[in-house]
Amino acid sequence: MKKHNLKASVSAAAIALSLALGAQTAQAQDAVLPLPPVQQSGDVSWVSGGVPDEQLPAIQAAKRDYPLVLELYQKAGAKSEYTAGADIRIKNGKGDVLLDAKSTGPFFLVRMPPGTYHVEATLEDKAISKKGVTVPSKGSKRVVFVFPQGTD
Structure with a gap:
């Protein structure tokens, strides 16, 4: 039973890390500013x-x-x-x-x-x-x- 909980915890941590990295990448892309007006x-x-x-x-x-x-x-x-x-x-x-x-x-x-x-x-x-x-x-x-x- 403990092995199952450990696997679930590791999977949950991996998903959380993936979501956090995805959000960080999206924020970095949002930080790029457009060209000023012509x-x-x-x-x-x-x-x-x-x-x-x-x-x-x-x-x-x-x-x-x-x-x-x-x-x-x-x-x-x-x-x-x-x-x-x-x-x-x-x-x-x-x-x-x-x-x-x-x-x-x-x-x-x-x-x-x-x-x-x-x-x-x-x-x-x-x-x-x-x-x-x-x-x-x-x-x-x-x-x-x-x-x-x-x-x-």
Whole structure:
């Protein structure tokens, strides 16, 4: 009789553990945040995010759908860390401003017509310019901005 109770107890414990692990997995999946809302200005649409970290999977998945991917970092000693709050400005070859927006995370994904653009990111009065950024008709162009330490 004791063996039967032991088997029943072990089976009940295994079921309880399985249910607990399943609930924990469901909670972890629920913790993944969706992509932030897409913004639009004329022919340019963009999304910015990556903060908190639970939003990173959505941002990483969306990168392939945007021909221009801006990444924003700030020096922190020998390393670079994600940063946010930079003003992003994109101009065409004529100098017309096509986009003037603020990043809400370290990733700024832009959908715009193929061409060559001037892209500028400014964080706390420190501007970094990238001239001659070519946005492809297929694939995407990654542009990285690294701001000096103490810029925020």
